[in-house]
Amino acid sequence: MYPEPIARLIDSFLKLPGIGQKTATRLAFYSIEMDEDDVALFAKSLLSAKRDLSYCTICGNLTKDDPCDICKDNSRDGSTILVVEETKDVLAMEKMRNYHGYYHVLHGVISPIEGVGPDDLNLASLLQRLHNPEVQEVILATNANTEGEATAMYLSRLIKPSGITVSRLAHGLSVGSDIEYADEVTLAKAVEGRREL
Numbered sequence: 001m002y003p004e005p006i007a008r009l010i011d012s013f014l015k016l017p018g019i020g021q022k023t024a025t026r027l028a029f030y031s032i033e034m035d036e037d038d039v040a041l042f043a044k045s046l047l048s049a050k051r052d053l054s055y056c057t058i059c060g061n062l063t064k065d066d067p068c069d070i071c072k073d074n075s076r077d078g079s080t081i082l083v084v085e086e087t088k089d090v091l092a093m094e095k096m097r098n099y100h101g102y103y104h105v106l107h108g109v110i111s112p113i114e115g116v117g118p119d120d121l122n123l124a125s126l127l128q129r130l131h132n133p134e135v136q137e138v139i140l141a142t143n144a145n146t147e148g149e150a151t152a153m154y155l156s157r158l159i160k161p162s163g164i165t166v167s168r169l170a171h172g173l174s175v176g177s178d179i180e181y182a183d184e185v186t187l188a189k190a191v192e193g194r195r196e197l
Helices: 003-014 021-033 037-054 089-098 124-129 146-162 184-192
Strands: 077-084 101-105 135-139 163-169
Touching: 003 021, 077 089, 077 124, 089 124, 101 124, 101 163, 135 146
Parallel strands: 077 101, 077 135, 135 163
Antiparallel strands: none
16 A cells, blocks of 8 residues: 555554554654654664663663673662563662662563563573672562562572572552552552551
């Protein structure tokens, strides 16, 4: 229906997560309307991100330099490692400015349906890091869904025999929400994660 260059561009946008046919078509036509210098800068930025970034060999975080800036920061608390699913989770935690330990990025979660098992995750380097006597606690910060919970349970069983404390982020009601609108699972997690005042 469309000339080949536009059809290829639409197909390229369709490869992005959350982009359907209509949005891909709209983005393709928008790109054609853009100034050529802006298109060239956009393409250069995509290539640069793909070529110049890699994963930190210590924590698995996305970085330009190896090791990443967080792993190189000696002022951080070396007694804790916060385990997250993806690099974007590190960025979310860093925005909070409340956590001062180190991170470990799994690059996914255990999901038998998707064919992802423990061997597909960034676990070997995590287990290696636990040999450091400074590490006292591993905080599991996987998402509160079936795969995230299964991954947290697997990691807990794997780490606990080493004598290192394993904790999990609290789940439950978000600040500003009403109890009457919460589902049963959220309420159950809120009760389980209660703390003394």
